[in-house]
Amino acid sequence: MLNLQQTIGDHFVKLTTRQWQAQSPGEANRIQVVREQEDVINHTVCQVISLLWTEAAADQRLHESLHSLNSREVWKKSPSPRQPDHHVLSNRGVDISDFYQSHFQDYDAYQQDKYHEEKNPLGFLNLGVSENKLCVDLITERLCQNDMNCIEEDLLPYSDWREHPLLREEVARFLTYYCRTPTHLDPENVIVLNGCCSIFSALLMVLRDPGETFLVPTPFYGGFTFVSHLYAKVELFPVHLESEITEENSEPFQLTVDKLEKALLEARQKEKKVRGLVLTNPQNPLGVVYSQESLMEYLEFAKRHNLHSIKFHSVLSIERLPDPDRTHVIWGTSKDFGISGFCFGALYTHNKEVASAVSIFGYLHGISGITQYKLRRLLQDREWIDTVYLPANHSRLRTAHKYVTKKLRALKIPFVNHGCGLYVWVNLQSYLKLCTFEEERALHRRFLDNKLMLSRGKSYMCKEPGWFRYALFPAGYTLNLETP
Amino acid sequence: MLNLQQTIGDHFVKLTTRQWQAQSPGEANRIQVVREQEDVINHTVCQVISLLWTEAAADQRLHESLHSLNSREVWKKSPSPRQPDHHVLSNRGVDISDFYQSHFQDYDAYQQDKYHEEKNPLGFLNLGVSENKLCVDLITERLCQNDMNCIEEDLLPYSDWREHPLLREEVARFLTYYCRTPTHLDPENVIVLNGCCSIFSALLMVLRDPGETFLVPTPFYGGFTFVSHLYAKVELFPVHLESEITEENSEPFQLTVDKLEKALLEARQKEKKVRGLVLTNPQNPLGVVYSQESLMEYLEFAKRHNLHSIKFHSVLSIERLPDPDRTHVIWGTSKDFGISGFCFGALYTHNKEVASAVSIFGYLHGISGITQYKLRRLLQDREWIDTVYLPANHSRLRTAHKYVTKKLRALKIPFVNHGCGLYVWVNLQSYLKLCTFEEERALHRRFLDNKLMLSRGKSYMCKEPGWFRYALFPAGYTLNLETP
Incomplete structure (x- = not known):
C-alpha cells in the first residue's frame, strides 16, 4: 500500500515541478503537461479501484487485522482527538465540540496529515471536498493583474x-x-x-x-x-x-x-x-x-x-x-x-x-x-468571464467529467449521470459485504486508512448505504485539463 | 447651521483635492498640506463647541421646536426605520431587528447620509467611530507594494x-x-x-x-x-x-x-x-x-x-x-x-x-x-513596522491628542487625560440642563440633528450621564498630521 502511495506521490512531484517550470509554456510543452496530468488522474482512479478490489477479495480475518493495523498507523501520527474538558467548557461548548468531532474528525486528520509533494508524500489524498480546481491558472492570472x-x-x-x-x-x-x-x-x-x-x-x-x-x-x-x-x-x-x-x-x-x-x-x-x-x-x-x-x-x-x-x-x-x-x-x-x-x-x-x-x-x-x-x-470583468473564463471552465469540466465517468463505466461502477458537475455520486454497494451503514462506514474507514478521503452517503443523510461522492480532482492540487 | 456645515464641507473639498494633487509632494508642499489639515481640525472642533454653546444658550421652547424641526429634516431624507414584520420573521428575528434598531439606528442614518465632499457635502460628520486614520497613507503605500x-x-x-x-x-x-x-x-x-x-x-x-x-x-x-x-x-x-x-x-x-x-x-x-x-x-x-x-x-x-x-x-x-x-x-x-x-x-x-x-x-x-x-x-515586515510605521504612528497620535486636548482645555471642557489614544472621553455635563440620561440623549440628538455623530456614555453603560467619546478624527476622512 505504501508503495502505491509513493508512486502517486512521485507522479505529483514530477507534475508539480513541471508545472512550475512551465509557467508560460509553449503549445507543445502544454500538451505534454496535459498528457502527464491525464496519466496522474488515470493512476489515481486505478489506485482507488485496486484498493477496493484488494480489500474486497481479502480474507475477512486478514482484512480485519490489516484494518486495525492500518488504523493504528494512521492515527498515531495525528494527535488523538481531543476530549472536551467538561470543567472549562460550557454545556453548549462541549456539545459543539462533540458535534464537530463526530462530523469533521476525518477532515481534521486530513488537515494534520495532508499530502504534500515534498513535505508529506504519504499524506491524505482528498477526493472528499468538492472544489473546481480546473481553472485555477486562469483565475490566478486574472487576480494577479495590476487592477x-x-x-x-x-x-x-x-x-x-x-x-x-x-x-x-x-x-x-x-x-x-x-x-x-x-x-x-x-x-x-x-x-x-x-x-x-x-x-x-x-x-x-x-x-x-x-x-x-x-x-x-x-x-x-x-x-x-x-x-x-x-x-x-x-x-x-x-x-x-x-x-x-x-x-x-x-x-x-x-x-x-x-x-x-x-x-x-x-x-x-x-x-x-x-x-x-x-x-x-x-x-x-x-x-x-x-x-x-x-x-x-x-x-x-x-x-x-x-x-x-x-x-x-x-x-x-x-x-x-x-x-x-x-x-x-x-x-x-x-x-x-x-x-x-x-x-x-x-x-x-x-x-x-x-x-x-x-x-x-x-x-x-x-x-x-x-x-x-x-x-x-x-x-x-464581463469580457474576461465571457471570452476567457467561461469557455475554458465549461470545456474543462466536460472533459474531466467525461474522463472520470468513462473510467467508472469501464469498471462497472454505477453512478448518477448528469453529464457535468464537479463530482460524481457513485454507488459502491457491490463492495459492501452487507448493505448497511456499518459496512459503508467500514469501507469509508478503509479508504481513510489508506489515506484517501471520499465523502460517504451517510454524511449526506442518504437513505441507502453505499453511495459516495467522488470529487473529480483531489483537493489541494492544481491540475489542468485541456480539451483534446 | 447649514452655512457652518457648508464651510466644513468646503474645507474638506479643498483638502482632499490638494491631497490627491500632492500624492508625492515635496517637503514644502507637505508642510503646507499639514498646516491646512490643522486648520480643518481646528475648524471642526470649533464647530462642535459653538453648536454646544448656541444650543445651551437658546430658549427652551425655541430649542425644542428647532429640535423637532431638525429631526424631521434629518429623518425624512433617510427611509423610516423598518418595523419588523411579525408574520415573516421568527421571534428571535424580530428581537434581533429590534435590538439592532435601538442600538444602531443612528449609525444607519449616518450610513445612508454620509458626508462626501462632492456627493453629499451636508451629510453626517462622524466622530463616533474610533479609527486610527493617521497613518492611512503609510498603510496604503505598503499594501500597494508588489509583494x-x-x-x-x-x-x-x-x-x-x-x-x-x-x-x-x-x-x-x-x-x-x-x-x-x-x-x-x-x-x-x-x-x-x-x-x-x-x-x-x-x-x-x-x-x-x-x-x-x-x-x-x-x-x-x-x-x-x-x-x-x-x-x-x-x-x-x-x-x-x-x-x-x-x-x-x-x-x-x-x-x-x-x-x-x-x-x-x-x-x-x-x-x-x-x-x-x-x-x-x-x-x-x-x-x-x-x-x-x-x-x-x-x-x-x-x-x-x-x-x-x-x-x-x-x-x-x-x-x-x-x-x-x-x-x-x-x-x-x-x-x-x-x-x-x-x-x-x-x-x-x-x-x-x-x-x-x-x-x-x-x-x-x-x-x-x-x-x-x-x-x-x-x-x-518588521523593518517597515519598526522604522516607518511605528515611529510615524506614535508621533502623529501624540500630536493629534495634544492638539485636541489643548482645545478642550481652552474651552474648559473636562476630559479623562491619558496622554494618548484614539479618542478622548469628555465630560459635557455642564451642557445638560439636568444631569440625567434623558438630557444626555437630548444633547446627543442635537448633535445628530446637526449631522454630527459622537458616542454617548449611555451606550457604554456609563453610570453618570453627560460623558461622550470623541474620536480624534472624523471617520471616513483621510487626514495626515506630521510632527511639527
Missing part, C-alpha cells in the same frame, strides 16, 4: 456591515445578466456575508425559532446540519429520495411534489413545526439541475403550505415567483469560480424585512474590504 | 478554517516580539477569526451557557452587548466606575479589586451566575492602560472566584499568569494598524480545549485567503 492590487481609501476602515453598496450593486448586475432575470435585480435586495453557510445560518436565525423544522431532500450537503446546529438550532427534516427507478421515480433520487407532501405529513405526524423547504440547485451531491417546471412545482408546494423556500443557486430567472416574499436565494462564487477561499456568499430576497434582518449579521460575518474589492473587479 | 498582490495556490480553495497555520505562526511571532512575552508564544494556542467581536462571541459561546454572567467594568464598548445578545445570550453585569476623585478613587473611573468584589457580591445577591470577567486594555472608551500590578490584581481576583478572564489586548508579557487555563487574550489589527476593514481578530489562550472549541467557529467566521496573506506580509 486587483489597488487599495482604495474606503477599503481599510470599518465598512458598513449592513451595506457593502458597491459589491451589492455588482452582484445584482452580475446575477441579472448571467441568470437572465426577467427584470433588473435590485441591489437593495442583495445581502453579502462571508460565505453561503453564513447566509444560510443567518436566514435560519431570522426566519425560524429553535426547534422549528425545514424540509430538506436527501442526500444533501452535510454542512447544513452543522450550521443549523451551531447557532440556529432549527431542525432539518429529511425528504428521503431513492435510487431505484420505479413508477413514481423516473430517474434516480428524483424529487417530486408527492414525496414533499408525504414528508410534510410525516413530519407533522411527529409533531414537527414545519416552516420551510431547503433546495440546492444544482443539487449537491447529486449534480441534478432542476428544470424550471420542477422548480415551479416545488415553489407552489411551499406556497400552498406557507413554507419559506431557501434556494441555493437560482430561481431568479422565473418570471413570476409563486411566493416571492418567502423565497430566498443564496449564491456564492465557490462553485462557479472555484474560489471558496474568498469566503463570499450572497442572498437575494424580495422580502425587505428578511434582507434587513439578515444584513445585521454582517456584524459578525463580515468580508474584508480588499476581498470585496477583488470580487467586484472579478464580477464586473 | 502584496501575489496569489499563492492555496489562497483560492477552502482554507482549513480551524488552522490557518501560516497566519497563526505569524501572529504568534508578532505578539511574542511586540508584547515582549517571557517565552515564545505557541502558534497552536492562536486562533484567528474574522474580527475581535467574532472571537469574543465564540468565546462566550464555548465558555458559558445562556443566562450566565460576565462582569464588565463600565464604561465599556457597546458592541459587546450586541454581540452577546446576538448568539451567546450571556449576560454582561456592570462593575460601575465613577468619575469623582475620592479616598478609594485616586483617578477618575479607576478599577479596583474592591469594586470588583462588590459587583460580584451584588450580582450573586441578584442570583446571577457569575462566570467571568471582561477587561479591555487599553480601556475603550477611557483610554486607560492598566499597569502590570493592576492587571495581576484583577487576574488574582478572577482566579480566587474561578472566573474566566477575557482580556482585550495583552496580558501576554506577564511572567506567571495566576490562572492561565482561564485567561483568554483577544488581539486585532483595527486599533494598532487602523485596518478595521480587514476583519481580523486573534485569540491567544493556553487552554487547548478552549482554542479547539473556538476554532470550530471558523466555519462561519472565516477570513478570506487573500486577506490572510496580506496580513501575514504586513505582520512579518
Whole structure:
C-alpha cells in the first residue's frame, strides 16, 4: 500500500515541478503537461479501484487485522482527538465540540496529515471536498493583474456591515445578466456575508425559532446540519429520495411534489413545526439541475403550505415567483469560480424585512474590504468571464467529467449521470459485504486508512448505504485539463 | 447651521483635492498640506463647541421646536426605520431587528447620509467611530507594494478554517516580539477569526451557557452587548466606575479589586451566575492602560472566584499568569494598524480545549485567503513596522491628542487625560440642563440633528450621564498630521 502511495506521490512531484517550470509554456510543452496530468488522474482512479478490489477479495480475518493495523498507523501520527474538558467548557461548548468531532474528525486528520509533494508524500489524498480546481491558472492570472492590487481609501476602515453598496450593486448586475432575470435585480435586495453557510445560518436565525423544522431532500450537503446546529438550532427534516427507478421515480433520487407532501405529513405526524423547504440547485451531491417546471412545482408546494423556500443557486430567472416574499436565494462564487477561499456568499430576497434582518449579521460575518474589492473587479470583468473564463471552465469540466465517468463505466461502477458537475455520486454497494451503514462506514474507514478521503452517503443523510461522492480532482492540487 | 456645515464641507473639498494633487509632494508642499489639515481640525472642533454653546444658550421652547424641526429634516431624507414584520420573521428575528434598531439606528442614518465632499457635502460628520486614520497613507503605500498582490495556490480553495497555520505562526511571532512575552508564544494556542467581536462571541459561546454572567467594568464598548445578545445570550453585569476623585478613587473611573468584589457580591445577591470577567486594555472608551500590578490584581481576583478572564489586548508579557487555563487574550489589527476593514481578530489562550472549541467557529467566521496573506506580509515586515510605521504612528497620535486636548482645555471642557489614544472621553455635563440620561440623549440628538455623530456614555453603560467619546478624527476622512 505504501508503495502505491509513493508512486502517486512521485507522479505529483514530477507534475508539480513541471508545472512550475512551465509557467508560460509553449503549445507543445502544454500538451505534454496535459498528457502527464491525464496519466496522474488515470493512476489515481486505478489506485482507488485496486484498493477496493484488494480489500474486497481479502480474507475477512486478514482484512480485519490489516484494518486495525492500518488504523493504528494512521492515527498515531495525528494527535488523538481531543476530549472536551467538561470543567472549562460550557454545556453548549462541549456539545459543539462533540458535534464537530463526530462530523469533521476525518477532515481534521486530513488537515494534520495532508499530502504534500515534498513535505508529506504519504499524506491524505482528498477526493472528499468538492472544489473546481480546473481553472485555477486562469483565475490566478486574472487576480494577479495590476487592477486587483489597488487599495482604495474606503477599503481599510470599518465598512458598513449592513451595506457593502458597491459589491451589492455588482452582484445584482452580475446575477441579472448571467441568470437572465426577467427584470433588473435590485441591489437593495442583495445581502453579502462571508460565505453561503453564513447566509444560510443567518436566514435560519431570522426566519425560524429553535426547534422549528425545514424540509430538506436527501442526500444533501452535510454542512447544513452543522450550521443549523451551531447557532440556529432549527431542525432539518429529511425528504428521503431513492435510487431505484420505479413508477413514481423516473430517474434516480428524483424529487417530486408527492414525496414533499408525504414528508410534510410525516413530519407533522411527529409533531414537527414545519416552516420551510431547503433546495440546492444544482443539487449537491447529486449534480441534478432542476428544470424550471420542477422548480415551479416545488415553489407552489411551499406556497400552498406557507413554507419559506431557501434556494441555493437560482430561481431568479422565473418570471413570476409563486411566493416571492418567502423565497430566498443564496449564491456564492465557490462553485462557479472555484474560489471558496474568498469566503463570499450572497442572498437575494424580495422580502425587505428578511434582507434587513439578515444584513445585521454582517456584524459578525463580515468580508474584508480588499476581498470585496477583488470580487467586484472579478464580477464586473464581463469580457474576461465571457471570452476567457467561461469557455475554458465549461470545456474543462466536460472533459474531466467525461474522463472520470468513462473510467467508472469501464469498471462497472454505477453512478448518477448528469453529464457535468464537479463530482460524481457513485454507488459502491457491490463492495459492501452487507448493505448497511456499518459496512459503508467500514469501507469509508478503509479508504481513510489508506489515506484517501471520499465523502460517504451517510454524511449526506442518504437513505441507502453505499453511495459516495467522488470529487473529480483531489483537493489541494492544481491540475489542468485541456480539451483534446 | 447649514452655512457652518457648508464651510466644513468646503474645507474638506479643498483638502482632499490638494491631497490627491500632492500624492508625492515635496517637503514644502507637505508642510503646507499639514498646516491646512490643522486648520480643518481646528475648524471642526470649533464647530462642535459653538453648536454646544448656541444650543445651551437658546430658549427652551425655541430649542425644542428647532429640535423637532431638525429631526424631521434629518429623518425624512433617510427611509423610516423598518418595523419588523411579525408574520415573516421568527421571534428571535424580530428581537434581533429590534435590538439592532435601538442600538444602531443612528449609525444607519449616518450610513445612508454620509458626508462626501462632492456627493453629499451636508451629510453626517462622524466622530463616533474610533479609527486610527493617521497613518492611512503609510498603510496604503505598503499594501500597494508588489509583494502584496501575489496569489499563492492555496489562497483560492477552502482554507482549513480551524488552522490557518501560516497566519497563526505569524501572529504568534508578532505578539511574542511586540508584547515582549517571557517565552515564545505557541502558534497552536492562536486562533484567528474574522474580527475581535467574532472571537469574543465564540468565546462566550464555548465558555458559558445562556443566562450566565460576565462582569464588565463600565464604561465599556457597546458592541459587546450586541454581540452577546446576538448568539451567546450571556449576560454582561456592570462593575460601575465613577468619575469623582475620592479616598478609594485616586483617578477618575479607576478599577479596583474592591469594586470588583462588590459587583460580584451584588450580582450573586441578584442570583446571577457569575462566570467571568471582561477587561479591555487599553480601556475603550477611557483610554486607560492598566499597569502590570493592576492587571495581576484583577487576574488574582478572577482566579480566587474561578472566573474566566477575557482580556482585550495583552496580558501576554506577564511572567506567571495566576490562572492561565482561564485567561483568554483577544488581539486585532483595527486599533494598532487602523485596518478595521480587514476583519481580523486573534485569540491567544493556553487552554487547548478552549482554542479547539473556538476554532470550530471558523466555519462561519472565516477570513478570506487573500486577506490572510496580506496580513501575514504586513505582520512579518518588521523593518517597515519598526522604522516607518511605528515611529510615524506614535508621533502623529501624540500630536493629534495634544492638539485636541489643548482645545478642550481652552474651552474648559473636562476630559479623562491619558496622554494618548484614539479618542478622548469628555465630560459635557455642564451642557445638560439636568444631569440625567434623558438630557444626555437630548444633547446627543442635537448633535445628530446637526449631522454630527459622537458616542454617548449611555451606550457604554456609563453610570453618570453627560460623558461622550470623541474620536480624534472624523471617520471616513483621510487626514495626515506630521510632527511639527
